[in-house]
Amino acid sequence: MSKFSLEFEDVSFSYHHGEKAILEGLSFLVNEGEFVSIIGPSGSGKSTIFKLITGLEDHSGGKIAINGEVYGNRLGHVGYMPQQDLLMPWRTVLENAALPLEIQGATKTDARERVVKLLDQFGLKGVENKYPSDLSGGMKQRISFLRTVLSGSNVLLLDEPFSALDAITRLAMQEWLLDQWEKWKLSILFITHDVDEALFLSDRIFIFTEQPVRKFVEVTVPLGRPRGIRDIHSPEVLQVKEELIEQLRSKVKL
Ligand SMILES: Nc1ncnc2c1ncn2[C@@H]1O[C@H](COP(=O)(O)OP(=O)(O)OP(=O)(O)O)[C@@H](O)[C@H]1O
Numbered sequence: 001m002s003k004f005s006l007e008f009e010d011v012s013f014s015y016h017h018g019e020k021a022i023l024e025g026l027s028f029l030v031n032e033g034e035f036v037s038i039i040g041p042s043g044s045g046k047s048t049i050f051k052l053i054t055g056l057e058d059h060s061g062g063k064i065a066i067n068g069e070v071y072g073n074r075l076g077h078v079g080y081m082p083q084q085d086l087l088m089p090w091r092t093v094l095e096n097a098a099l100p101l102e103i104q105g106a107t108k109t110d111a112r113e114r115v116v117k118l119l120d121q122f123g124l125k126g127v128e129n130k131y132p133s134d135l136s137g138g139m140k141q142r143i144s145f146l147r148t149v150l151s152g153s154n155v156l157l158l159d160e161p162f163s164a165l166d167a168i169t170r171l172a173m174q175e176w177l178l179d180q181w182e183k184w185k186l187s188i189l190f191i192t193h194d195v196d197e198a199l200f201l202s203d204r205i206f207i208f209t210e211q212p213v214r215k216f217v218e219v220t221v222p223l224g225r226p227r228g229i230r231d232i233h234s235p236e237v238l239q240v241k242e243e244l245i246e247q248l249r250s251k252v253k254l
């Protein structure tokens with residue numbers, strides 16, 4: 001098994017042939033078990049990178065490898081939680097969560113049994129027969145996350161999963177995510193607009209600084225694990241935060 005969960009080598013992409021490129025010769029690596037955040041202005045291409053990793057869009061040059069393998073069809077090889085939650089309103093919590101297993105060929109009964117065993121850990125016990133419209137934002141995020149984990153991949157792509165949550169729920173979800181990350185030994189690529197969120201969660205942060213993207217500016221978060229939310233107020237982290245904000249500010253055009 002590769003010690004890299006994800007490799008981009010010289011990857012280029014534009015949505016339409018001849019149009020302005022979003023990525024141009026971008027290379028980066030994500031180590032096994034690493035938590036990496038991606039931060040950058042709106043419209044800079046963050047979600048596009050996830051669409052390339054999942055194979056929903058095709059890159060025009062270069063190589064994308066997952067756990068050291070280049071796949072023709074990558075969708076089943078990563079867990080992907082898109083920017084908008086894709087819960088189906090007509091399916092219950094249980095039915096929504098069981099969907100990836102059914103797609104992988106499990107029978108309805110087997111799929112549901114596996115989901116039921118996990119409901120407690122995901123804080124969803126007792127709501128399994130409710131519909132998404134009856135749940136709070138945090139609960140919906142946890143179902144989406146449960147569904148993403150059930151993809152069975154060690155590589156998870158989370159696109160602004162907590163952006164719609166209030167500050168307190170958000171902190172609880174961040175702490176919960178770090179627990180899950182450790183428990184499942186995941187490699188996570190996490191898109192966010194929130195600098196504090198990126199600092200609290202990540203080993204490294206990739207910053208979009210140009211268009212098209214040729215390389216990321218990269219920041220290593222100077223914190224060990226386990227960490228608490230107060231740790232992001234340490235002088236070392238505050239210094240990194242200022243650099244990050246400076247980098248981002250210089251890229252925002254009004
Ligand atoms: N399907 C598409 N067809 C054509 N252009 C697209 C498509 N999807 C996105 N784009 C364009 O590609 C660029 C990057 O979009 P992307 O969604 O990756 O940005 P983002 O960094 O995720 O932004 P945000 O922070 O707002 O989510 C934008 O200019 C967007 O308009």
Ligand SMILES: [Mg+2]
Pocket residue numbers: 046047048083159
């Ligand atoms: Mg996006």
